[in-house]
Amino acid sequence: MNELLQKVEEFGVVPVVVLNDAKDAAPLAKALCEGGLPCAEVTFRTEAAEESIRIMAREFPEMVLGAGTVLTTEQVDRAVAAGAKFIVSPGFDAEIVDYCLKKGITVLPGCITPSEVAQAVKRGLAVVKFFPAEQFGGVATLKALAAPYTGVKFMPTGGINAKNLKEYLSFSKILACGGSWMVKGDLVAAGKFEEIKAMTKEAVALVKEIRG
16 A cells, blocks of 8 residues: 555545635635645546646645546546546546556545456555445445455445444544545535534544544
């Protein structure tokens, strides 16, 4: 596992961010950093994603930034050029995974079946995404998947929040959890960055409490 993924494991939580306006990128990044969680997975679901990553990377270089919902190799190039350090795809897309590996880019493909995890293992990946986590059986499914693939860790995303975070992070094969509860779209749109900072601090405290 590389140094970047070790950092993600230390964070325990990766805020999954959807930004509709790049003007919110800097204040959101500031709130996350001040809240003690200098990382984010900015999803490529919106037109503002690329510029948002660029702003965050420039103004908050200490942040570990990833690009999520990456569906094409062209998006990989745009995300990395903007400052993303890792790529996350919702499913296992062999073209994207192989492209990232060829270029030395950390990639976390979505895997929800043994066959998909097997494809990741074959390519030497040590960490994969598990999405959507709650809808596909949560921790029980993760434990079943992890049993035959002992060298793999998972980053579950989807339906994870402060209430069920302990259940996930208590399982040793989970690297970190992706979550959007502290960076909800309505809070960002309303400019409630102090509230986001407070919720981020709570998430950081919760991780410390769970993992000691």
